[in-house]
Amino acid sequence: MRVAIVGTAHVHAADYAAVCEGRPGTTLVGIAAPDPGSPFRFPPDVPVVAEPAVLIPHDLAVVTVDARSQESVIPSLRAPHLFVEKPLGADRGARERLAVHLAARGGTTSLGFFLRHGPAPCAMAEAVRGGRRLRELRLRFAHDGLRAGWLEAWPAHLSPERMGYGAFGDLGIHLLDAATLVAGPLAPEACRLRHRADGLETGGSARLAGPNGVAVHLEVDAAATEACLTVEAKFEDGTLTCGGRLGPPGTGAGGLPDPASGFSTVLDALERGEPPGGAILSDAVAAGRLLDAVLAT
Structure with missing residues (x-):
């Protein structure tokens, strides 16, 4: 399973990166859209890029930008599977628009609940x-x-x-x-x-x-x-x-x-080819x- 982290604003970005780094068969292929004010510690030897579009191909994109940035970031993602941290959107309008987009894009979308x-x-x-x-x-x-x-x-x-x-x-x-x-x-x-x-x-x-x-x-x-x-x-x-x-x-x-073990459950299912x-x-x-x-x- 090839995973990319998109955004480092969310506190659980660090947990998800650690899960990927410590999991046999899972490769963290890159980190995109780093947040300049975040204390996220970048794993050594993992490429860091400004835009998700230049990430190498991956199976799962973990979206941990802040909620306000989701609308500008998520439409650019091409991974077949997404894991989106909550909340979905920073307000009601963004939440509804993102739900429509994600439902129409195909693949699977997991949420951080x-x-x-x-x-x-x-x-x-x-x-x-x-x-x-x-x-x-x-x-x-x-x-x-x-x-x-x-x-x-x-x-x-x-x-x-x-x-x-x-x-x-x-x-x-x-x-x-x-x-x-x-x-x-x-x-x-x-x-x-x-x-x-x-x-x-x-x-x-x-x-x-x-x-x-x-x-x-x-x-x-x-x-x-x-x-x-x-x-x-x-x-x-x-x-x-x-x-x-x-x-x-x-x-x-x-x-x-907790968030890390919930994320691991998502990876388990995807690796088995299950929802x-x-x-x-x-x-x-x-x-x-x-x-x-x-x-x-």
Whole structure:
């Protein structure tokens, strides 16, 4: 599998490059459109070019430019398979236009909604579809990026203009996607964002309502003391809990993947000649619409 990284603005570009470098049978053939403010560490002996058009032929393009740049970059890509980091587009209009383009281009498009590759959320969703009555769903995603300072080294992630959202949207869109997978269509009820003294958004909480009175609670914190990811589903006949403290990239936590392990799952499927699974374009569009609605409450 020949892979190219397109853009280094997104913090997970480094994780995906490391996966490719450490994976037998996968070759990182080049890196295009490097972001001048990014701390991305370029692997030795991997060509770096300004434009994706001059990359050598490859099977998969990993799109990790900032969300604002996706519309100018994605139409130029010729790889048969794309992996596009979330969010899809920096605003509603861009999201809809990109979805139309990607649906028409052929090949496959994988999205960076990594929780859909986890066995635990899928098992919860299967339980609901199998008739178990879900009463409450609680999801939490936290890391220490704005406490320890490492996220501030990635300037695109401090700019809602470049990424479409602040810290709540960055992490919360994963939780909204997973909650929709498990519970079904959701209606926002309330959202509260948190900011530090200089005005930078650090996270927040949200409450949503699902089918049959399911209560959904989200908690996001980008200034926590440690990285953790948890999902708790309370059914009438018991509770399922998964996740915990997040370790090094690629390890996940308690039945939940992380971005690196989710990306590895996509590579596994493509190498077998199978559809990559996970989120599809309609899921990405729905997650973006729901996030917009949550932030508007």
